[in-house]
Amino acid sequence: MTMFNTIAIITNNSTSEIIYTLQTVIDYLREREKEVILDEFSTGLVPDINLPQGNAEYFGRNCDLAIAIGGDGTMLRAAHLLADYNVPLLGINRGRLGFLADIPANAVVRRLDEILRGNFIEDERFQLHCEIESKGKTLLESHAFNDVIIQKGNVAKLIELETFVNGNFLHRQRSDGMIISSPTGSTAYALAGGGPILHPALNALVLVPICPHTLSNRPVVIDGNNVVEVIIGTPQIDRAYLTCDGEIVCELVTGDKVNIQKKDKKIRLIHPADHDHFKILRDKLSWG
Structure with a gap:
């Protein structure tokens, strides 16, 4: 015991x-x-x-x-x-x-x-690790349990994002931002953004665009071991922010790259x- x-x-x-x-x-x-x-x-x-x-x-x-x-x-x-x-x-x-x-x-x-x-039962959940690169240098690192979010500032302008998975180009989109969620976070902001509910035991990530200008740009579920890269591409960007679990981590500027992958440590939840x-x-x- x-x-x-x-x-x-x-x-x-x-x-x-x-x-x-x-x-x-x-x-x-x-x-x-x-x-x-x-x-x-x-x-x-x-x-x-x-x-x-x-x-x-x-x-x-x-x-x-x-x-x-x-x-x-x-x-x-x-x-x-x-x-x-x-x-x-x-x-x-x-x-x-x-x-x-x-x-x-x-x-x-x-x-x-x-x-x-x-x-009781124990339920292991993976976390997310993110790294912000600018001009080839790592600016800072952070982590999240639910989600890593790149989103526009308070001005009503879309931002342009380029997304890669394991170095392979996925898409370029103009939107209010992007949610990269763990299965745990799939019932949080990602769900409000139209994303699917993932069972917490799944080894998967879900990428959910926030109010995309192209209506065919839908949420995508990928393998949890993949590395997601999101590049801020809007030349006239006003402001964009990176948040982890709802907390602002930093402001992003044109050319910044955010790398997201599984963190090497898990959270152990105890349930009845x-x-x-x-x-x-x-x-x-x-x-x-």
Whole structure:
């Protein structure tokens, strides 16, 4: 049986519901003599509780489980903190949809009982790694759990993008941008852009154009081991931005190249033993 003894708690919202759940989880874990480490934001929500505080490196060295309390945005933040570490991640849903944070707040104690007894399933998800090149030099690198997005700025002008897969030309398009999504991210912005829902176990990437000028320019699913290259080609570009999981990474200019591929480390999600991905889709998307 897998034992979780040193547990990190991560959140990024200060609603009364999250504070209540945070307090409940802390009390539950301390009663069971678990060592609890809080992230900086959580520490600020419960200032009267004397618990150690940690950062990503500390969690990675010392924790054998991390619990994120919030919505999928909190899960993404937790995934970014744990991106380079092999720490399993469990989500308690206090947000809206909750594709990733799948333990409802009204079942926290029961579900934690099951999981701490070893009654759970583990779900490995791959991440994305991106590298920005300008004039042959690497400017910066970043990573994402859901998606890497190249999109226009606030001015109502299309941008021109050239896309290559493993060095092979795919297409040139004028659009508001491009979403390069992992299977995990296929239920996020990519879905809103008309992309398909990919099962999280698939080794695949989906490329979704954002409002393309050519209506025949549709989403494309490719092998997950491929390398995607997107070149900013608009001469009169106003502004374009690169975002990873909704966070702006940098501004892009004409000639910049963004390389996207799988990251060499995965995120380990912990689910209740009766986790059913298709039931989550039915519930969250109101399917019959």
